[in-house]
Structures are given as C-alpha cells and as structure tokens.
Amino acid sequence: MEEKNTRFEDLRLTPGQPLQLDFEGYTTERDRSVLIGYRAGQSIVVTTPLVNGSPMVLKLGAPLAVRLFATQMNCACAFRTEITHISRAPYPHLHLAMPSSLVLGEVRSSVRAKVSLITSVHYGENFSQKCSAIIKDLSLGGARLEAKMLPVEVGENVQLTAQVAVSGIERIIKLDAIVRAITKETGGVGVGLQFQAMSDSDRITLHAYVLSNIHRQ
Incomplete structure (x- = not known):
C-alpha cells in the first residue's frame, strides 16, 4: 500500500460504509464500525463498536487506525486518527479527527x-x-x-x-x-x-x- 495525498472526502464514501477500527491498547482484534457521516476539514462520525452488546469504553484523544475498502476507488484504504468527541445520545457514536494522509493500495492477486x-x-x-x-x-x-x-x-x-x-x-x-x-x-x-x-x-x-x-x- 502507498501513502498518497488523497483527502478523505475524495473517497466518496456513503453512510453505512463498513469500517474496521483498531484502538491502540484496547483489543487484539479490529472492531467493527459503520460510517455515519463526515464534514470536510472537521470530523468523521462513526458508530461506537460494541463489546458484548455494550458500547466500548473509550477516552478522548485515544489514537486508532481505521481500515476500509473504498468501493468507488476500488482499493483498500487505511489511516491514523484520534477520537475528538464521544457521545451516547441519541445512540453511541464517535467523532474522529480528519486524517492528514491516507494509505491506499491494491491487494496483489497472488497474495493469499x-x-x-x-x-x-x-x-x-x-x-x-x-x-x-x-x-x-x-x-x-x-x-x-x-x-x-x-x-x-x-x-x-x-x-x-x-x-x-x-x-x-x-x-x-x-x-x-x-x-x-x-x-x-x-x-x-x-x-x-x-x-x-x-x-x-x-x-x-x-x-x-x-x-x-x-x-x-
């Protein structure tokens, strides 16, 4: 995968986009989340992952990696960010800082x-x-x-x-x-x-x- 100067909004993601969130120091597995929406230059809003049916207990400023498959660009995408806001109403969701860079790439056909x-x-x-x-x-x-x-x-x-x-x-x-x-x-x-x-x-x-x-x- 290669780091590029693509902006998050250039991915043209839509609400409901599946995401994998990797919180440092929290779990050994990537947690499932869904994109709710975003505002260019401001933040990305995602659902809070659930653990045994309850929202994960997270802290402001917690660093994480986000991974997804950008259908419109037909490529894998990953970036690093941090939590800027945590809310439980009207449903559990998180605001994530807009990433400064994205890593985009194809999975080689030979990789198994x-x-x-x-x-x-x-x-x-x-x-x-x-x-x-x-x-x-x-x-x-x-x-x-x-x-x-x-x-x-x-x-x-x-x-x-x-x-x-x-x-x-x-x-x-x-x-x-x-x-x-x-x-x-x-x-x-x-x-x-x-x-x-x-x-x-x-x-x-x-x-x-x-x-x-x-x-x-």
Whole structure:
C-alpha cells in the first residue's frame, strides 16, 4: 500500500460504509464500525463498536487506525486518527479527527489469505453436479479447497458459490474457476483453482474479503 495525498472526502464514501477500527491498547482484534457521516476539514462520525452488546469504553484523544475498502476507488484504504468527541445520545457514536494522509493500495492477486470458508462446488456437464468443500486459502487469482470427494480433473471448469462476511455484511459470491491441481489429502482431496473472469461486484467483494482476512493474520 502507498501513502498518497488523497483527502478523505475524495473517497466518496456513503453512510453505512463498513469500517474496521483498531484502538491502540484496547483489543487484539479490529472492531467493527459503520460510517455515519463526515464534514470536510472537521470530523468523521462513526458508530461506537460494541463489546458484548455494550458500547466500548473509550477516552478522548485515544489514537486508532481505521481500515476500509473504498468501493468507488476500488482499493483498500487505511489511516491514523484520534477520537475528538464521544457521545451516547441519541445512540453511541464517535467523532474522529480528519486524517492528514491516507494509505491506499491494491491487494496483489497472488497474495493469499488463510481462511476456512464453506463453499458449494458445481461441476460436471452444465455444472449439474454439486458438493460441499472448504476453501483453505484464497486470493484474487485463485483458491485451494479441500473436500471429502470431488470427482474433477485438471483443466476442468467448475463454479463456486459461497457466502462471505465483510465487516459484518453478508454477501453471496459466485466464481468461475479452472482446476489446476489435485492432491490426495487425509480423508479427502485438495484442489487448486484458478479464477476466471468475474463480475465487478464479486471482484470487489472478494477483494475486500481477502484484505480483511490478511489483516487478521
């Protein structure tokens, strides 16, 4: 990722944009939040993350990192900021200082994220056969999955359907792929896949999902 002189408002984000907040010294996992709105040059307003159903207890001036996937620019974005105001009414929300700089970048197609994602694999003539498998690692260019049984051959076309969660939002993705490798695994088979052309919406969702899982590693 590369630091650029892009302004926050240039991202053209809309209310409801999923965010990941990383508070220094508070948690080891990134907390989910949603963009409420912003005013250029003033502040960014976001929902306060919940812990066991209650708003996080935070302090004014607390530093944090914000990460998101900017759909309009088709890129990942991260920046550092701090809390400038905390409110519990009419609902828990935070004001964050406008960042002085943003870090923008693409996830390389070869970068793989370790996952454990259930998927339906459609194969055979007209993709009329179906079985379940688990995607073990995933990138923008392909995946490796494991199944108890998947009677396919190298070079064969298959289709994957999976439900992924990106910052708390569930989406269904459908991906066309070519079988590139088959290996015997304990209790089943491992299959290496190369993705083919996909819709813009599936590419954006896959991009965001891979990014979020790389951050967890």
